[in-house]
Amino acid sequence: MPSVIFPGPEGRLEGRFQPGPRPRAPVAMILHPHPQAGGTMNDRITQHLYKTFVNRGFATLRFNFRGxxxxxxxxxxxxxxLSDxxxxxxxxxxxxxxxxxTWIAGYSFGALIGMQLLMRRPEIRGFISIAPPANMYDFSFLAPCPASGIIIQGSADTVVTPNAVQKLVDKLRTQxxxxxxxxVIPRANHFFENENEDLMKSVDNYLDMRLSPDCPIK
Incomplete structure (x- = not known):
């Protein structure tokens, strides 16, 4: 996973990038949790998402937000x-x-930024949002949400409440x-500390379905 530095709106941004293994390889970008809560591109879940897309032949980037x-x-x-x-x-x-x-995947604060980005970038055709902070931020910008995706939540999350996420899901499903x-991952808290395997199994099952040649979701 080569270390990279590339230009951002406020100066350089630091990332890890795995180029695609073939021409026209799909692109995936992974977004990390809240910087003021210690979130970085080296967060455990962020790294697992990165490796999942790399292993599937995507050109994959994870990077540190400004600061x-x-x-x-x-x-x-x-x-x-979001500009970053x-x-x-x-x-x-x-x-x-x-x-x-192009796919976008984000965890917590990263899920919020990812879902905002997909509103602005029509080339994003799929998303993975893990514990999107629907009880902390207004997600009404998803009107309409332009792409299909999966939202994954822990049933014992006390940071991002499952009820708030369920309301977001219900709203999006009317579109x-x-x-x-x-x-919903049983017993999982916001950090999926003991349920990381179940979390990544959910991600893999969804990607297996979406990336299948006969998947009806485009």
Whole structure:
């Protein structure tokens, strides 16, 4: 996983990037949890998501938002971080301009930024949102949500309440032309400390389905 530095809106951004193994390889970008709660691109779940997409032949990037690690700038309450994510995706696409498709995956705060980004980038055709903070931020910007994806939540999460996430899922499922999957991992808290295997099994099962040649969801 080569270390990379690329330009962001407030200076350089630090990342880890695995180029695609073939021409037109799909692109995936992984977004980490809240910087002010210690979130970095080296977060355990962020790394597992990264490895999952790399193993499936994606050109995969994870990176530090502004002010984290060697990334320049300072925390901007989600506004600047969304700009960081857009710049990061631009950078990956400059290398893989012929990418067949683009996916976004985020955990907690990263899920919020990822879902905001997919509203602005029509090339994103799938998303994985783990514990999106629906009780802390207004997700009404998803009107309409332009892509199908999966939302995964822990049943014992006291940081992002399952009820708030369920309301978000229910709202998204009223929209036409997309399909929202929703997995609740029993006993899992916000950090999936003892349920990481179940979490990644949920991710893998969903990707197996979506990446299958006969999947009806496009």
């Amino acid at each position: 984290v690690g060697r990334s320049q700038g300072s925390f901007d309450n989600g506004i600047g971080e 994510a857009a710049s990061a995706l631009d950078w990956v696409q400059s290398i893989h301009a012929e990418a067949s498709t 036409k032309h997309i399909t929202i999957h929703h997995d």
